[in-house]
Amino acid sequence: MASLAELLRTAKTHFDLTDPGHRESLHRLTSELLEQGQISTEDVETAALAPEAPLEFRLAAKLVDSRRWLLECSRPARVGVVFAMWGEHHRLLPRDAANPHGEDSLHVKLAQLEWATAGTAIDWKLYAVDDGCPHGSARLARRRAAEHSARDHVKVLELDEALPASGGPLTGLTSVQDSRKAGAIILGCIQALEDGVDAVIYTDADNSVHLGQIGLLLRPWVDRDSKVVLGDRKHRKAVLVKQEARWGEGIVLLRHMQRMIGRAIYARGIQDTQAAFKLYASEVLGRILEQPTVYDFSFDSDWILASLAQGVEPVQVPFAFIDSAAESASIAQGPMTTWEALLKGLASAVRRHGVEHDREMARVLDEEIQSADDLDRIIDHLPPALANAPSERLGDPELMSPSEIRDWIRSH
Numbered sequence: 001m002a003s004l005a006e007l008l009r010t011a012k013t014h015f016d017l018t019d020p021g022h023r024e025s026l027h028r029l030t031s032e033l034l035e036q037g038q039i040s041t042e043d044v045e046t047a048a049l050a051p052e053a054p055l056e057f058r059l060a061a062k063l064v065d066s067r068r069w070l071l072e073c074s075r076p077a078r079v080g081v082v083f084a085m086w087g088e089h090h091r092l093l094p095r096d097a098a099n100p101h102g103e104d105s106l107h108v109k110l111a112q113l114e115w116a117t118a119g120t121a122i123d124w125k126l127y128a129v130d131d132g133c134p135h136g137s138a139r140l141a142r143r144r145a146a147e148h149s150a151r152d153h154v155k156v157l158e159l160d161e162a163l164p165a166s167g168g169p170l171t172g173l174t175s176v177q178d179s180r181k182a183g184a185i186i187l188g189c190i191q192a193l194e195d196g197v198d199a200v201i202y203t204d205a206d207n208s209v210h211l212g213q214i215g216l217l218l219r220p221w222v223d224r225d226s227k228v229v230l231g232d233r234k235h236r237k238a239v240l241v242k243q244e245a246r247w248g249e250g251i252v253l254l255r256h257m258q259r260m261i262g263r264a265i266y267a268r269g270i271q272d273t274q275a276a277f278k279l280y281a282s283e284v285l286g287r288i289l290e291q292p293t294v295y296d297f298s299f300d301s302d303w304i305l306a307s308l309a310q311g312v313e314p315v316q317v318p319f320a321f322i323d324s325a326a327e328s329a330s331i332a333q334g335p336m337t338t339w340e341a342l343l344k345g346l347a348s349a350v351r352r353h354g355v356e357h358d359r360e361m362a363r364v365l366d367e368e369i370q371s372a373d374d375l376d377r378i379i380d381h382l383p384p385a386l387a388n389a390p391s392e393r394l395g396d397p398e399l400m401s402p403s404e405i406r407d408w409i410r411s412h
Contacts, residue, residue, distance in 0.1 A: 004039050007032060009049050017103050017207045018095040022056075027115070030060040040180035041065050049237065058239045058399055059210065059270045060254070062320045066215030067116060075214075076121040077221050080192030081113065081211065083276075085130050085137035091206050091327050092140050097387060103207045106141055110150045111210040118358040122218070124354075127192055128205075130158040131184035132176030137205075151362065156190060159184050161172040178345050180341055182299035186292060193282055193289075197230035202275040206324035213319050217279040219377045220315045227284045228307045230270065231277030233314040239320035247335065248380035252394070254339055256386060259395025261362050262346050264355035265304055266395055270314065273300050274342075277319055284312055293352050297338050298345025305353040336372040336379060343369065360402040378412050 002010075002170060011029060016022045033044055034240060048061035085092075088105070094103035106128065113124055128145075130138035136159045145154040160176040169186050171369045173179055185202055192200050201217055204207050220226035228319075232239045265273060280288070280303070288306040292299065307314060347365055350357040369375060383402040393399055400408075 001036055002032060004033075004036075004043060004047060008053065008057050011054035011060070013054045013056070015055050015059060015322055017322055018101060020094070023108065026056055026059055026063075026210075029056060030063045030067070033064045041068055045237070055239070055241065059320050059322075062216065062239065063210065063212045068215075069292065070116055070120045070122060070215040073121055073218070073222055073239035076109050076279055077093055077123070077199065077218070077222070078195075078197045079122060079124045079191070079214070079218070080127055080195065080197040080200045081109075081124060081214070082127045082185055082188030082192060082200060083142060083205045084111075084181045084188070085205050086133045086181070086184075087327065088133065088134060088137045088205045089098035089140055091324070092137065092144055103324065105205060105207050105246045106144045106154070107148055108207050109203075109211055110145075110148050110153065112154070113214070114150055116214055117213040122214075124153065124214075125192070125195065125197070127188035128152045128154065129188040130156070131162070131181055132160055141352050155191060156179065157184075157187055159187050162187050167245075170179045171293055172292065173295055177373055182292065182295040182297070182298035183300065186289060186295070187283060189289060191281075193286055197282060199279055199281050201279045202276065206327070208322055208324045210276045211321060213277070215381055216317050216319050218276065220317065221279055221281060222313070224241070226315040227281040227312045228270070228304070228314040229279040230304070230314045230316045231275040231276050231319045231321075232270075233273045233319070233321045234271045235316065238318035239322075241321070242323040246326045248372060250343040250384040252381040252386050252389065253378060253400075253405070253408070254343065254375065255362060255391075256389075256394045256400060257365065258343060258346060260358040260402070261343065261350060261365065263357050263395065264308065264350065264353075265301060268313075270316065271391075272316075273304060275300075275319075275321070277321070278303075280307075284310060287335060293349045294341075294345040296341040296345055298349065301342075301346045302349040305349050305355060308355065336375040337376055340369065340372045350372055358397065358402065361405070362399075364402045364409075366407045369407055374409070378409060381412055383408050 044061045048058045059313045091103045093102045094104040141156045165171050217229045220229045293302045347362045379386045
């Protein structure tokens with residue numbers, strides 16, 4: 001058996017989501033760490049937090065923590081895992097010369113969930129939901145599911161087939177074209193709740209989140225009765241590999257605006273609202289779905305605010321995330337289209353839930369941002385007032401007030 005130092009020394013410094021060899025190497029490393037009972041989870045975590053720790057080892061540390069807890073958990077639970085599909089026809093397939101960004105994502109998710117829950121009290125089902133994909137993601141997902149031994153653990157749904165809805169959470173959608181991810185996530189959650197799951201986890205269609213980490217979300221729910229558990233990529237113990245270069249430097253201004261409008265969320269230290277790795281207990285989720293505010297990318301914030309309205313305080317847990325940017329729907333649909341939805345949806349949610357927020361900033365957003373084109377004009381320009389602003393101060397109007405933001409927008 002290799003020592004902890006040896007495993008740390010030989011771990012890879014890079015991880016490619018499309019490479020089966022990298023996935024197999026991570027599995028081997030994780031298995032070796034798990035098999036060595038004399039190496040505690042705390043020792044693995046300490047080694048992973050060292051500045052020089054290789055990426056593969058840091059990923060393995062999260063998986064070790066998750067798997068060990070799952071093996072010790074004695075409480076039976078049924079968990080639904082939901083993800084939305086739009087333009088996933090490349091990532092659902094394996095990588096080859098004609099499909100360089102292929103991640104074999106459905107098969108990988110099934111393998112990860114099987115590995116994480118083998119021999120445990122946790123039962124699960126995966127819900128893959130087509131959000132009106134023009135490339136037939138549902139058809140492809142059904143074909144890929146049928147080819148896997150865990151096919152009985154998968155349900156593939158199509159939002160288009162559920163609309164128009166005569167009642168329930170989807171009545172706010174007239175057609176599938178009105179959804180931007182949230183409609184599909186909601187449909188998956190409806191089906192999971194009808195199937196009698198105890199909790200729902202939602203994630204993304206790509207492999208950015210290794211689902212072997214589900215124990216990290218389940219632990220606070222089981223051990224502390226936490227009804228909402230949010231994955232946090234900003235935590236000092238998180239593993240984050242993200243291609244921030246996709247945004248212009250003006251993204252700092254958009255985040256400043258976002259934090260002013262969403263003060264009720266960000267004042268609680270919840271900085272990573274958009275992480276696609278969250279758990280909602282069924283009883284809380286059922287009430288959230290009684291009246292969704294939005295059906296676009298901003299639904300994460302709406303659900304957090306709806307939880308707070310129920311008196312439920314979310315718990316945050318660090319996890320590992322590797323950005324899968326090449327086939328990202330937000331890139332295909334336009335980054336500023338996504339950010340327009342995030343900001344506008346957040347404003348709608350804070351108003352509907354009646355929570356404290358910067359009303360002047362919300363008015364500036366209403367008046368000055370009429371389309372994604374307005375954000376495109378400012379995304380490549382950073383206001384001097386925010387040039388050296390520490391991230392923890394974003395949202396403080398003393399840095400740059402709503403009226404100053406209005407002037408900045410009008411001058412660009």
